[in-house]
Amino acid sequence: MGPDSAPGPAAPWRKVLWERQSFPDNYVDERFLGELRRNDGVRQYRYWAVVKEAGVVGQQLSCVAIFIALWLYMEQGLLSPEALLWTSLTVGLLGYALYAALRPRLGSNGEPRTPLADLQTAAIFLSFTFGFSPVLKTLTESVSTDTVYAMSALMLLAHLVSFPYAHPSPTGSLSLNAALFASVCLASRLPGALHTFAMLSCALLMFALWPCLLQSIRDNAPGPSAWLCAGVCLGGVGGLGSRWPGGAALLALALLSVTLLCPLLLVKLQRHKDNIQGPWDEAEIHEDLCHIPY
Amino acid sequence: MDQLRKRAARKPAPEADTAASSGPNGRHSICMVSDFFYPNMGGVESHIYQLSQCLIEKGHKVVIATHAYGERKGVRYLTNGLKVYYLPLQVMYNQSTATTCFHSLPLLRCVFVREGITVVHAHSSFSAMAHDALFHAKTMGLNTVFTDHSLFGFADMSSVLTNKLLTVSLCDTNHIVCVSYTSKENTVLRATLNPEIVSVIPNAVDPTDFTPDPSQRQGDRITIVVISRLVYRKGIDLLGGIIPELCLKHPDLHFLIGGEGPKRIVLEEVREKYQLHDRVRLLGALEHRDVRGVLVQGHIFLNTSLTEAFCMAIVEGASCGLQVVSTRVGGIPEVLPEDLISLCEPNVRSLCAGLESVIAGLRSGAYPSPTAIHARVRHLYTWRNVAERTEKVYDRVAGEEVLPLDRRLLRLREHCGPVAGSIFAFLAVVNFLFLLLLQWLFPDQVMDMAVDASGPRGLWGPPKRDTMSAEEAAAPATKAE
Numbered sequence: 001m002g003p004d005s006a007p008g009p010a011a012p013w014r015k016v017l018w019e020r021q022s023f024p025d026n027y028v029d030e031r032f033l034g035e036l037r038r039n040d041g042v043r044q045y046r047y048w049a050v051v052k053e054a055g056v057v058g059q060q061l062s063c064v065a066i067f068i069a070l071w072l073y074m075e076q077g078l079l080s081p082e083a084l085l086w087t088s089l090t091v092g093l094l095g096y097a098l099y100a101a102l103r104p105r106l107g108s109n110g111e112p113r114t115p116l117a118d119l120q121t122a123a124i125f126l127s128f129t130f131g132f133s134p135v136l137k138t139l140t141e142s143v144s145t146d147t148v149y150a151m152s153a154l155m156l157l158a159h160l161v162s163f164p165y166a167h168p169s170p171t172g173s174l175s176l177n178a179a180l181f182a183s184v185c186l187a188s189r190l191p192g193a194l195h196t197f198a199m200l201s202c203a204l205l206m207f208a209l210w211p212c213l214l215q216s217i218r219d220n221a222p223g224p225s226a227w228l229c230a231g232v233c234l235g236g237v238g239g240l241g242s243r244w245p246g247g248a249a250l251l252a253l254a255l256l257s258v259t260l261l262c263p264l265l266l267v268k269l270q271r272h273k274d275n276i277q278g279p280w281d282e283a284e285i286h287e288d289l290c291h292i293p294y
Numbered sequence: 295m296d297q298l299r300k301r302a303a304r305k306p307a308p309e310a311d312t313a314a315s316s317g318p319n320g321r322h323s324i325c326m327v328s329d330f331f332y333p334n335m336g337g338v339e340s341h342i343y344q345l346s347q348c349l350i351e352k353g354h355k356v357v358i359a360t361h362a363y364g365e366r367k368g369v370r371y372l373t374n375g376l377k378v379y380y381l382p383l384q385v386m387y388n389q390s391t392a393t394t395c396f397h398s399l400p401l402l403r404c405v406f407v408r409e410g411i412t413v414v415h416a417h418s419s420f421s422a423m424a425h426d427a428l429f430h431a432k433t434m435g436l437n438t439v440f441t442d443h444s445l446f447g448f449a450d451m452s453s454v455l456t457n458k459l460l461t462v463s464l465c466d467t468n469h470i471v472c473v474s475y476t477s478k479e480n481t482v483l484r485a486t487l488n489p490e491i492v493s494v495i496p497n498a499v500d501p502t503d504f505t506p507d508p509s510q511r512q513g514d515r516i517t518i519v520v521i522s523r524l525v526y527r528k529g530i531d532l533l534g535g536i537i538p539e540l541c542l543k544h545p546d547l548h549f550l551i552g553g554e555g556p557k558r559i560v561l562e563e564v565r566e567k568y569q570l571h572d573r574v575r576l577l578g579a580l581e582h583r584d585v586r587g588v589l590v591q592g593h594i595f596l597n598t599s600l601t602e603a604f605c606m607a608i609v610e611g612a613s614c615g616l617q618v619v620s621t622r623v624g625g626i627p628e629v630l631p632e633d634l635i636s637l638c639e640p641n642v643r644s645l646c647a648g649l650e651s652v653i654a655g656l657r658s659g660a661y662p663s664p665t666a667i668h669a670r671v672r673h674l675y676t677w678r679n680v681a682e683r684t685e686k687v688y689d690r691v692a693g694e695e696v697l698p699l700d701r702r703l704l705r706l707r708e709h710c711g712p713v714a715g716s717i718f719a720f721l722a723v724v725n726f727l728f729l730l731l732l733q734w735l736f737p738d739q740v741m742d743m744a745v746d747a748s749g750p751r752g753l754w755g756p757p758k759r760d761t762m763s764a765e766e767a768a769a770p771a772t773k774a775e
Binding site (some may be wrong): 015016017018019020024025026028032033035036171275276277279280281282283284285286287 | 376381404445446447448449472475476477479480481482489490491492493494495496527529531532535600601604621623624625629630631639640642675683686687
């Protein structure tokens with residue numbers, strides 16, 4: 001458009017600013033938006049694959065339900081602390097054996113932890129819990145029971161919300177702490193110090209160790225792990241149902257919507273996805289800039 | 295109601311007459327509105343200033359409205375009688391005012407009426423005041439132009455919201471100006487516009503400010519100059535990766551980095567870790583007048599931006615005769631011809647490879663002299679050209695009608711969706727009623743008209759510029775009274 005270097009009208013339009021072109025400033029070329037890309041790199045989800053992944057969420061929900069059911073049994077005196085301790089010990093040993101059996105196949109170079117070290121850690125945890133259980137038992141005596149229940153509910157909810165479902169091992173610190181806080185609160189309302197100890201060891205087993213085992217099963221055997229999740233869900237509904245049928249019905253509804261309905265919605269809504277990408281997007285830095293070769 | 299609306303439509307009665315009388319010579323009264331103006335520094339600020347100066351030179355009347363900066367409030371005059379209104383509006387965040395759609399109406403109406411404004415030109419989508427001014431100008435029946443200076447994404451929540459606001463703000467704006475073709479595509483998509491009403495007018499640099507001076511270069515070394523704010527969007531993390539890698543390979547390589555920002559710590563860490571204190575100099579924030587003095591010391595100008603609508607910095611670098619290496623993002627590939635710029639992908643490896651080849655070219659003397667580069671670049675982008683093209687936009691806009699309230703409401707409803715459209719249609723009605731109230735309290739007729747101090751016909755006499763044409767000087771002074 002400038003007087004100098006004006007190309008003839010036959011010259012095609014170019015997407016450059018430095019050249020004065022013979023087109024008006026609001027000219028729209030047919031290549032306008034030619035570099036627009038839609039839904040670049042969008043993952044196509046299949047229903048059953050999503051259901052399988054959602055199963056992890058469902059089983060964590062059921063874990064909390066199982067824990068509450070165990071606490072109800074203990075509180076009403078239907079389950080003795082000794083029985084719970086022996087069961088916990090057996091389940092813990094079985095789980096540890098399974099975990100140890102699966103570990104070599106993970107291909108970690110050199111065993112980072114010996115069984116002796118594991119035993120040592122377990123001993124420290126158990127002895128401290130045992131030693132402190134009388135203290136924990138009376139910890140919330142001055143607090144009203146309603147407050148304790150509300151606090152536990154809130155903390156268990158926080159545990160569920162902040163749980164790292166994509167990589168449950170290691171358990172996220174916020175979710176683990178919230179769960180342990182809730183279990184201390186609940187355990188302090190049980191009749192005796194041994195009850196408290198049994199309840200807390202059970203909480204450690206369920207909220208700290210079980211996610212690690214589940215993760216390693218999922219890594220090694222994706223097929224059975226889905227059935228395992230389904231089993232935990234059934235156990236949760238059944239366990240809660242034996243003491244509190246209404247709660248069990250609610251849990252079953254929640255599980256159905258989380259594992260079946262939500263994935264259905266996600267898959268159905270996929271076709272409405274309309275991501276726009278183009279040269280105007282901010283570039284992303286992919287490299288790890290902390291490791292500059294030297 | 296109908297009568298009232300008509301009154302509002304032909305509301306700027308006093309200047310409508312003057313506009314009609316000065317119609318044949320195509321003189322516009324333009325009000326530039328943006329939150330960003332001097333003393334704040336940046337691309338938008340200098341764009342508004344330079345464009346205003348060139349428009350004044352062409353015989354138009356220009357005033358600027360911005361918010362008060364600290365002690366700087368009220369009316370100030372700049373070179374050639376360019377009047378700046380620093381309005382006392384509350385600043386919320388990042389020098390942007392709060393947008394309530396209403397609180398700025400009394401002040402802005404006062405400016406528009408007193409100055410006899412015919413075209414309101416708002417700048418920058420980050421500026422809430424610019425959007426407010428567009429909103430009020432449409433209510434007052436003035437023509438509107440908007441210049442978008444930045445690029446936005448579509449993926450995150452904040453861009454979803456701002457894009458919706460932009461859609462609302464631009465759906466009944468007469469014309470939109472973007473600074474590059476990429477920026478035009480981006481704006482058209484964000485605001486779902488008809489591309490015909492979007493013009494591309496690039497930014498410019500003053501070539502007399504950026505002249506080469508090879509004597510300032512040090513012969514025993516190769517200096518890479520980086521001038522940008524040290525923020526994430528300018529790719530400072532990439533720069534932190536490039537510096538050690540290149541400094542290791544080329545012992546005579548030096549970096550000169552001008553600018554300030556939160557990412558300065560990254561560069562300081564790199565300098566500390568690799569003991570490069572004598573080779574990487576961080577100059578801190580630079581005044582605009584000092585930029586040239588830094589540029590001429592270098593051989594290579596490096597730009598690592600991750601997103602950029604136009605990038606004036608690379609033009610300034612090239613104008614000073616430097617070899618430009620830049621990331622290929624946004625509108626940057628459109629800015630300079632291929633032989634003046636090396637484009638790289640936005641990662642450390644590609645940028646290093648690009649810089650290496652330019653360094654090799656410099657050592658072998660393969661590049662033209664700084665003076666030759668300057669001679670090519672100096673004609674590419676000039677403010678006079680920008681002003682000429684913007685003038686065409688004003689001419690076009692002046693012939694268009696401003697949507698009356700009923701059609702404006704319909705347009706909002708059908709263009710912005712049922713929810714946002716209805717909300718903003720309601721706000722438009724409230725704004726209109728507010729305007730009627732103001733017009734009843736302070737009628738336009740009793741408002742003092744401002745003395746036109748700017749330009750060749752201003753009361754302060756013609757500016758001492760040799761470019762003033764005889765026709766302009768002969769034109770009678772149009773002083774509204």
